[in-house]
Amino acid sequence: MNRRVARLRAAQALYQMDLAKSDTDQAIESVVGEEERPSEFFLELVNGTSTQIAKIDEIIMNSLQGWTISRMGLVDRAIVRMMVYEMKYIDDIPVNVTLNEGIELAKAFGGDESGKFVNGVLSKALETIKGE
Numbered sequence: 537m538n539r540r541v542a543r544l545r546a547a548q549a550l551y552q553m554d555l556a557k558s559d560t561d562q563a564i565e566s567v568v569g570e571e572e573r574p575s576e577f578f579l580e581l582v583n584g585t586s587t588q589i590a591k592i593d594e595i596i597m598n599s600l601q602g603w604t605i606s607r608m609g610l611v612d613r614a615i616v617r618m619m620v621y622e623m624k625y626i627d628d629i630p631v632n633v634t635l636n637e638g639i640e641l642a643k644a645f646g647g648d649e650s651g652k653f654v655n656g657v658l659s660k661a662l663e664t665i666k667g668e
Contacts, residue, residue, distance in 0.1 A: 542578035543618065543637055547645070549582045550614035560586050585621040592620045599660035611645045616657050623658070624665050631662060 537545070549563035558566070564582055568574050585592065596616055597605050605613065619638035623631055638658050643651035 537572060537575040537578055539575075539577055540637070542575050542581065543641060545574075546578050546581035546585070546618055547611075547614050547641055550585055550618055551610055553586065554610050554614060580626070581618055581621065584625055585618050588621055588625065589617065592617050592624070595620050595624070595661050595664050596657065598664050599657050601660075609646065609650070612642060612650055612654055612657075615641050615645070615654055616661070619654075619658055620661050620665075623662060635659070635662070 545567045548567040549560075552558050552563045552566060553560065560583060564574060564579070568578075593605055596613075600608075608616070615638055619634055622629060622634045635655070635658050639651045639655050642654035
């Protein structure tokens with residue numbers, strides 16, 4: 537499982553956890569194909585994001601202008617949470633790669649408007665992360 541697929545599967549798992557209140561193991565099991573092995577990166581994204589959700593949501597709330605986190609679409613929220621985790625806690629990935637991957641995921645799942653929204657939130661979140 538390469539990193540792009542890992543991010544896609546992780547976003548799906550986080551979405552499921554938010555929507556159906558599934559636990560981490562259930563969500564991981566449901567998004568990984570029978571013939572697919574979950575990568576360490578995938579597991580880190582899902583487990584790390586779910587473990588750090590309170591800190592991540594605080595960063596997101598400070599990055600939203602005229603919005604609340606509960607008003608965000610579930611897909612956008614899952615993607616933004618995962619990408620904030622990646623920007624804050626994974627050091628070996630350049631931030632511009634994380635931003636681009638998040639925008640591409642948002643466009644693929646939600647369209648151009650989601651891409652623009654995610655770009656704005658992640659850019660603002662990055663300012664907060666750098667200021668910490």
